[in-house]
Amino acid sequence: MKTEQDIFLAYLKSRGLNLTAERSKILQTVFSFHRHFDLDDLYDEIRRHKARVSRATIYRTIPLLMESGLIREVFRCMDRPHYEHIYGHDHHDHMICLGCGKVLEFKDERIEKLQNEVCAEFGFESVEHRLGIRGYCRECREGQVKRRGAAGT
Amino acid sequence: MKTEQDIFLAYLKSRGLNLTAERSKILQTVFSFHRHFDLDDLYDEIRRHKARVSRATIYRTIPLLMESGLIREVFRCMDRPHYEHIYGHDHHDHMICLGCGKVLEFKDERIEKLQNEVCAEFGFESVEHRLGIRGYCRECREGQVKRRGAAGT
DNA sequence: ATTGAGATTGAGACTAAATCTCAATAAATT
């Protein structure tokens, strides 16, 4: 079982790039999250650990992490892309509550299978997909709503 | 059968707003498209008809059209949101070719139904959803690829 | 250990999308 480091390192090597301290710190921080994050979450968390990585470097590193298959963009919220690490986690899709901003994850094998069928019909080779359902969660429908802002898909 | 104008007008009235010449022109142009469009497509098409509406007004009107349920954002391409009118059209989802940028539309009732089931399980009330599959279309997989740039979901 | 080629970084300049401000205009209301 390879670690995320192994994978990132292999990817970087394959491109003639190095695993620097900054990239390593970003990688480590990404995998320390147990939730979806945006660039500023990363930046803040790194500083909170008294490490110092510039925003420019984070902007540069995110595409590398995506290309190496370690993270993916999941949705856009407050006009910013949000990411999640995917290595070691099952694929899943998202429901985003327009009331409280909560993000629910779900996976339905039947939907996944049907997507493959549709792609086959069209002769389309799927590389990646994203299903985002926006609406209102149980708590927001029933009880009192604490508005935290709407989220985009 | 209401026209898009009726709907937009009703929405505007409900908010104490007026259907001005500019808003009317934007509405008309939106429904003259038979493809997905972004803000500049709108701007250019309006000017091509020798009408004059500022970008600021278009930026202001798009949210109104979305809130009134006439258009929706469908994906992001070249870092810009793209829209489509939805009034009078069946709901559908999209496949986006990473090779040529082509956008294919599909609808699978079974997938739609399963989404409803999943929402019910979670007690989640769906308002809207978006399924985007990115990959390679038949032509790009077989023949020669004419790269036109990648598209985002 | 030294060296040189190439990779990397951070700071700040730059770009471009989107929002905001505001004075002038238009529409609705009285």
Next chain:
DNA sequence: AATTTATTGAGATTTAGTCTCAATCTCAAT
């Protein structure tokens, strides 16, 4: 007609993201 409120366009402003470049680091070959 007068008053109020909505609307517009131009340009200023904000902000996410990219680009530039000089200084620094990495690594592989001596």
